[in-house]
Amino acid sequence: xxxxxxxxxxxxxxxxxxxxxxxxxxxxxxxxxxxxxxxxxxxxxxxxxxxxxxxxxxxxxxxxxxxxxxxxxxxxxxxxxxxxxxxxxxxxxxxxxxxxxxxxxxxxxxxxxxxxxxxxxxxxxxxxxxxxxxxxxxxxxxxxxxxxxxxxxxxxxxxxxxxxxxxxxxxxxxxxxxxxxxxxxxxxxxxxxxxxxxxxxxxxxxxxxxxxxxxxxxxxxxxxxxxxxxxxxxxxxxxxxxxxxxxxxxxxxxxxxxxxxxxxxxx
Numbered sequence: 001x002x003x004x005x006x007x008x009x010x011x012x013x014x015x016x017x018x019x020x021x022x023x024x025x026x027x028x029x030x031x032x033x034x035x036x037x038x039x040x041x042x043x044x045x046x047x048x049x050x051x052x053x054x055x056x057x058x059x060x061x062x063x064x065x066x067x068x069x070x071x072x073x074x075x076x077x078x079x080x081x082x083x084x085x086x087x088x089x090x091x092x093x094x095x096x097x098x099x100x101x102x103x104x105x106x107x108x109x110x111x112x113x114x115x116x117x118x119x120x121x122x123x124x125x126x127x128x129x130x131x132x133x134x135x136x137x138x139x140x141x142x143x144x145x146x147x148x149x150x151x152x153x154x155x156x157x158x159x160x161x162x163x164x165x166x167x168x169x170x171x172x173x174x175x176x177x178x179x180x181x182x183x184x185x186x187x188x189x190x191x192x193x194x195x196x197x198x199x200x201x202x203x204x205x206x207x208x209x210x211x212x213x214x215x216x217x218x219x220x221x222x223x224x225x226x227x228x229x230x231x232x233x234x235x236x237x238x239x240x241x242x243x244x245x246x247x248x249x250x251x252x253x254x255x256x257x258x259x260x261x262x263x264x265x266x267x
Contacts, residue, residue: 008077011240019209046074056095065203072211079105080257121145133170150178172200209240
């Protein structure tokens with residue numbers, strides 16, 4: 001038995017940028033330890049597993065270390081692969097059944113639009129150990145927010161975001177368990193805000209482009225900027241861009257993707 005597998009760069013229209021994800025099209029259910037082993041073998045921030053179910057797909061996401069509840073870029077990559085295989089016609093919506101409930105994807109021109117749950121934040125305080133691990137000073141911080149253990153820190157200026165050099169061993173010890181977002185307004189007119197995302201707890205020191213982080217960023221910046229539709233840039237080494245729209249209790253994430261290679265698993 002052979003199993004199709006793809007590697008896709010998500011939230012970019014240029015190869016070798018954005019966030020790479022593996023997408024595995026399962027013909028039948030596979031053991032959890034096999035999926036975790038394959039994710040470790042692929043050694044990407046996420047490997048997505050799609051299994052046909054009812055009128056959609058069961059979708060699960062694994063980092064090299066753990067299974068996660070929500071992943072934006074690997075969902076976009078999955079929808080893009082289905083679209084390339086003719087399984088997501090223009091004007092139709094694809095259903096994904098996940099640990100975070102029902103998610104949907106649709107083609108919007110050359111982009112994929114994901115419909116994800118919003119994750120509003122509430123005012124909090126960034127622990128001093130966390131700031132130390134990030135190399136931030138208290139005077140750099142404009143606001144600190146919390147979303148079920150995921151810390152969002154707004155800093156004073158785009159240069160602060162771009163120049164961060166975290167101590168990842170310290171960050172792993174200080175991480176609350178859901179990752180850390182550092183963000184600021186953008187100084188470029190084409191973007192409303194920029195961010196970076198760190199998740200050493202999940203075996204990912206820095207994620208190149210993080211859809212799930214924008215489920216927190218969208219409601220945060222919508223309130224700050226009084227805008228429902230915003231352009232965002234994630235300022236990792238690879239970089240990636242997306243459009244976000246706050247729609248009540250949902251966030252719409254729109255982005256491009258590029259297939260890097262396709263193959264078949266034989267093991």
